[in-house]
Amino acid sequence: xxxxxxxxxxxxxxxxxxxxxxxxxxxxxxxxxxxxxxxxxxxxxxxxxxxxxxxxxxxxxxxxxxxxxxxxxxxxxxxxxxxxxxxxxxxxxxxxxxxxxxxxxxxxxxxxxxxxxxxxxxxxxxxxxxxxxxxxxxxxxxxxxxxxxxxxxxxxxxxxxxxxxxxxxxxxxxxxxxxxxxxxxxxxxxxxxxxxxxxxxxxxxxxxxxxxxxxxxxxxxxxxxxxxxxxxxxxxxxxxxxxxxxxxxxxxxxxxxxxxxxxxxxxxxxxxxxxxxxxxxxxxxxxxxxxxxxxxxxxxxxxxxxxxxxxxxxxxxxxxxxxxxxxxxxxxxxxxxxxxxxxxxxxxxxxxxxxxxxxxxxxxxxxxxxxxxxxxxxxxxxxxxxxxxxxxxxxxxxxxxxxxxxxxxxxxxxxxxxxxxxxxxxxxxxxxxxxxxxxxxxxxxxxxxxxxxxxxxxxxxxxxxxxxxxxxxxxxxxxxxxxxxxxxxxxxxxxxxxxxxxxxxxxxxxxxxxxxxxxxxxxxxxxxxxxxxxxxxxxxxxxxxxxxxxxxxxxxx
DNA sequence: CTGGGGATGGGGCCC
DNA sequence: CGGGCCCCATCCCCA
Numbered sequence: 338x339x340x341x342x343x344x345x346x347x348x349x350x351x352x353x354x355x356x357x358x359x360x361x362x363x364x365x366x367x368x369x370x371x372x373x374x375x376x377x378x379x380x381x382x383x384x385x386x387x388x389x390x391x392x393x394x395x396x397x398x399x400x401x402x403x404x405x406x407x408x409x410x411x412x413x414x415x416x417x418x419x420x421x422x423x424x425x426x427x428x429x430x431x432x433x434x435x436x437x438x439x440x441x442x443x444x445x446x447x448x449x450x451x452x453x454x455x456x457x458x459x460x461x462x463x464x465x466x467x468x469x470x471x472x473x474x475x476x477x478x479x480x481x482x483x484x485x486x487x488x489x490x491x492x493x494x495x496x497x498x499x500x501x502x503x504x505x506x507x508x509x510x511x512x513x514x515x516x517x518x519x520x521x522x523x524x525x526x527x528x529x530x531x532x533x534x535x536x537x538x539x540x541x542x543x544x545x546x547x548x549x550x551x552x553x554x555x556x557x558x559x560x561x562x563x564x565x566x567x568x569x570x571x572x573x574x575x576x577x578x579x580x581x582x583x584x585x586x587x588x589x590x591x592x593x594x595x596x597x598x599x600x601x602x603x604x605x606x607x608x609x610x611x612x613x614x615x616x617x618x619x620x621x622x623x624x625x626x627x628x629x630x631x632x633x634x635x636x637x638x639x640x641x642x643x644x645x646x647x648x649x650x651x652x653x654x655x656x657x658x659x660x661x662x663x664x665x666x667x668x669x670x671x672x673x674x675x676x677x678x679x680x681x682x683x684x685x686x687x688x689x690x691x692x693x694x695x696x697x698x699x700x701x702x703x704x705x706x707x708x709x710x711x712x713x714x715x716x717x718x719x720x721x722x723x724x725x726x727x728x729x730x731x732x733x734x735x736x737x738x739x740x741x742x743x744x745x746x747x748x749x750x751x752x753x754x755x756x757x758x759x760x761x762x763x764x765x766x767x768x769x770x771x772x773x774x775x776x777x778x779x780x781x782x783x784x785x786x787x788x789x790x791x792x793x794x795x796x797x798x799x800x801x802x803x804x805x806x807x808x809x810x811x812x813x814x815x816x817x818x819x820x821x822x823x824x825x826x827x828x829x830x831x832x833x834x835x836x837x838x839x840x841x842x843x844x845x846x847x848x849x850x851x852x853x854x855x856x857x858x859x860x861x862x863x864x865x866x867x868x869x870x871x872x873x874x875x876x877x878x879x880x881x882x883x884x885x886x887x888x889x890x891x892x893x894x
Numbered sequence: 895c896t897g898g899g900g901a902t903g904g905g906g907c908c909c
Numbered sequence: 910c911g912g913g914c915c916c917c918a919t920c921c922c923c924a
Contacts, residue, residue: 793908797906797907842903843912843913872914
């Protein structure tokens with residue numbers, strides 16, 4: 338009798354809409370981490386579907402599911418189910434997957450799905466088999482789902498033998514907007530090739546890896562040779578098939594090196610200890626990028642509310658999390674998912690950085706002087722404009738200018754002269770420099786305070802750079818640099834601007850960037866009075882002056 | 895079109 | 910090993 342009042346397709350349409358929104362990340366307000374995959378969804382929907390998830394979403398924007406209980410592939414199916422009411426066909430090995438779905442559904446407390454699975458299993462007579470767990474290694478590739486998943490794209494991941502050697506670039510696939518976390522355990526690869534057109538596997542469904550690097554670093558770097566032509570001496574990466582899938586290199590890295598891993602308390606504390614897909618590092622000999630990718634995965638960034646789009650930071654965080662959690666399924670695991678988002682809490686300490694404590698640059702006197710302009714505004718009261726050389730503060734740049742000019746040139750010349758006389762503390766003969774920096778490089782004149790730094794420096798003289806990027810092959814003298822470089826491949830930008838959402842790969846860059854919003858321009862040209870938010874721009878500006886092209890402050894637009 | 899500034903990305907390297 | 914800073918390159922915008 339109420340027929341007239343009801344639009345029969347309403348609920349279906351609604352679901353459809355929601356699912357569409359989910360695939361696009363629209364209004365998604367929660368991220369679910371399952372092992373190495375990230376899923377976005379809507380809290381409301383999850384809460385309405387799963388009692389377990391409901392209990393989690395109220396407190397967290399980031400959920401971490403026990404991958405022992407739910408594999409990424411299974412969770413994808415489940416999420417699809419939640420949003421569509423349909424359980425996709427389980428592909429090869431389907432029954433087992435069905436069992437895993439059942440187990441996961443029970444775990445997540447989704448009665449409808451539990452019932453459905455049971456029914457299906459009973460129908461197929463395999464209900465008794467289900468083991469309650471999942472078969473992470475078997476699920477993998479066959480699965481196709483609409484679920485937007487952010488997975489590591491370090492390559493073909495478990496790209497054992499069945500796949501042709503993959504161009505390093507291919508796996509990254511950042512163009513599709515998804516970050517592929519290491520699918521190290523057979524997590525469904527998600528190249529579009531595997532994604533049936535009929536499913537919502539559209540590129541935009543994943544996270545927007547980068548605003549500024551759509552073709553991004555990866556696109557730029559990957560296609561380029563991974564074996565840099567100029568560095569033939571490198572012990573050279575073994576034949577490609579030996580090379581680890583990038584994922585392995587990145588996420589797996591060297592288990593032993595993952596001290597970042599939770600100290601045991603965390604479920605699945607040892608990452609990849611027995612990941613069957615792990616392969617050996619490309620170059621056994623040079624100190625391999627231990628943990629390279631992993632390190633960056635373990636880094637966390639500014640904490641911020643989840644936006645509709647999963648940002649790389651989140652992704653990184655997720656990846657980090659799941660990395661932590663990643664462990665062979667056989668390992669004993671807690672029965673309940675550990676949603677310790679807090680553990681992943683961004684390292685807030687990184688969110689703010691004065692970044693203003695620049696030391697004197699080793700550059701020319703001009704640069705050095707410019708460096709003096711760095712200061713800590715907070716500590717100066719009203720006299721924000723400080724003359725570093727003498728430490729005197731001034732309330733305005735004009736006053737500072739006036740003051741600075743008084744000893745500006747003198748200062749410059751003085752320094753220059755001083756340097757000429759004593760090229761550098763560490764350069765001259767025995768003296769204060771040698772005492773302060775007793776560790777001298779045998780290849781050049783530099784010296785350092787401690788042997789470690791010297792060792793580090795000496796690597797810069799090596800013909801062979803010991804840290805190759807597992808993605809493009811580019812080599813670095815420092816692991817940290819390589820890690821940072823890797824981050825650019827992965828589009829991981831942990832540092833987000835609160836004001837505009839722009840993200841950066843480095844804290845320092847964020848600090849710089851924030852000045853755009855604050856209007857702070859702490860770097861001032863002592864020649865023309867031009868102010869700059871970034872020191873490097875002041876420096877380049879100063880070069881213009883030094884090139885003999887004086888300009889007036891007003892000349893800038 | 896050009897020059898200069900604003901802004902960003904990446905690598906080197908020291909602490 | 911990460912942080913921080915320097916340098917270089919580059920892109921974009923505007924006058």
